[in-house]
Amino acid sequence: MCGIVGYIGNKNAYSVLLNGLKRLEYRGYDSAGISLLDQNIKVYKKKGKVSDLEAFVADRDISGKIGIGHTRWATHGEPSDINAHPHVSMNGHFVIIHNGIIENYGVLKKKLADRGYTFASETDTEVLVNLIEYIYIRGKVTAEIAVRLALTKVVGAYGILVMCNNEPDKIIAARKGSPLVIGIGSDEYFLASDATPIVEYTKSVVYLNNDDVAIVRKDELILKTIDNNKLVPKVQQLDLDLEEIEKSGFDHFMLKEIFEQPRSIQDTFRGRITSDFTDIRLGGLYNVMDRLVDARRIIIIGCGTSWHAGLLGEYILEDLARIQVEVEYASEFRYRNPLINADDVIIAISQSGETADTLAAIQMAKTAGSLVLGICNVVGSSIPRETNAGVYTHAGPEIGVASTKAFTAQVTVLSMIAMILGHMRGYLSDEKYVRLITELHDIPQKIERILSLNDEFKQIASLYKNANNFLYLGRGYFFPVALEGALKLKEISYIHAEGYPAAEMKHGPIALIDKNMPVVVIAAKDKSYEKIVNNIQEIKARNGIVIAVVTEGDKIIRDLADHVLEIPHADEVLASLLAVVPLQLLSYHIAVMRGCNVDQPRNLAKSVTVE
Ligand code: G6P
Secondary structure (H helix, E strand, O other), rough: OOEEEEOOOOOOHHHHHHHHHHHHHHHOOOEEEEEEEOEEEEEEEEOOOHHHHHHOOOOOOOOOOEEEEEEEEOOOOOOOOOOOOOOEEEOOEEEEEEEEEOOOOHHHHHHHHHHHOOOOOHHHHHHHHHHHHHHHHHHOOOOOHHHHHHHHHOOOEEEEEEEEEEOOOOOOEEEEEEEOOEOOOOEEEEEEEEOOOOOOOOOEEOOOOOHHHHHHHEEEEEEOOOOEEEEEOOEEOOOOOHHHHHOOOOOOHHHHHOOOOOHHHHHHHOOOOOOOOOOOOOOOHHHHHHHHHOOOOOHHHHHOHHHHHHHHHHHHHHHHHHHHHEEEEHHHHHOOOOOOOEEEEEEEHHHHHOOHHHHHHHHHHHHOOOEEEEEEEEOHHHHHHHHHHEOOOOOOOOOOOOOOHHHHHHHHHHHHHHHHHHHHHOOOOHHHHHHHHHHEEEEEEHHHHHHHOOOHHHHHHHHOOOOOOEEEEEEEOOOHHHHHHHOOOHHHOOOOOEEEEEHHHHHHHHHHHOOOEEEEOOOOOOOOHHHHHHHHHHHHHHEEEEEEEEEOOOOOOOHHHOOOEEOOOOHHHHHHHHHHHHHHHHHHHHHHHHHOOOOOOOOOOOOOOOO
């Protein structure tokens, strides 16, 4: 969700904020705004992209060495100039930017309205800034006390930065639910909702915990709890390089991230597969391995693409380790009164480590006494800190809103967990264990081969860029791949696409098939190969267009299908890591040809910190 950035120091704040907003734009892009505090509070905000804000500010006063900036993913109130952040309190004393949702804003708004407050926007955030100001004026307290007291009245989630015109030497930051990180420079501090705007200035950071409040001056960082107990800031070093968050010559982050997969998958297993390929060691699970091996049931939770990785995890874990696995959408799990046992193991999967529904589901599972593990990409994010143990995917920063390399890294981690458990539980022989490890090790070079066919995929994309609907079919391990392929296409090209288990086609989707319907069939060689060939025949019998993902050298399907996308052979347990790559590229090219903004598709956000 929304991106937050703040600066206090000796530089011109505007340039730091603008640069930061550009780096954060993947978190939300409905509107953008900044506030600079000099002698008084200046606010510039605009519906649209950061570039619209930049144009708007071009000939205005940008002086000031302290400021805050925001890029918004709308929750309360449509995207508009007025609803854009920052929001200023009615009497002009406070300015705020906010990521999250104030759930009781209606009640608070009414109380403030009864006391004479009026509101310019429809946002929950403007209610909060007015509440802070009301307490400040009525209580004759400092800005810090006003912020802390106001937050005790708030129900909901927030990451906020606040400035006060009467105290122009500080930014006050607070978090509950929505992430905040503070970068430490020399006589300067950088504040942000994630580390991407900070990394070019400093690698020393402090992550705020829930209910932390930070009072940040250019030469001092004070950290407290919301009820005024002082805390010692825990300084950590960022493991992130600037090149990792830049496009490095690619047209889009998404394309760069698709092409990074040979490296990112390698980074995921590097140091974990032993050099002789005989074992896998996941240090993050070392202390909980006994409980994991003895688990009666594993429940995997996630959202979006991470849920698709979880579904693959179910297939792989049940196949290799013979453990009962259930996969749940975090948003359903948390609200449907699920049965959770103390001897269940919960695995939460999340690229960002910040997804609100996944975090809430984790809390539920912890309350039930289960062991909760995380598979996350963003180091130091909330989920790894809330879980008992876990495995980082180490895919590197993923900036494109549509997830690609994070997905393959998640599947890599799940495969490694399944292999270890299968081996330890006696279902995987030494021989098969070593063979699968060796196969996993070979996956990156096989993906290189697929990437070298990019021009072919682009050519096929050009033929179907104007289709209105797509169907994606797969069986077994390739069913989750079909879901992920369909999701990729719809999120970035806005073409309606559905993923289905191939055999289910007969129970509905077959009615949609005609000469205009491209059907992407994931039909690489596996144990249901013959069955999927039959499904392809059924589609062709109804004049459907078949684009098939096949194993290199497949002649049968080449003769049947309209187009084939070839992938190298791999054991079916790991072949999904290959099969998804042509689908990512197909979606990417179609979206580019349709003139869509692939890195920032409409209405979506990279990190969904509201439920
Ligand atoms: C958003 C993103 C998706 C992502 C999902 C879950 O919808 O656009 O790419 O799969 O959130 O996010 P997570 O960070 O928990 O994996």
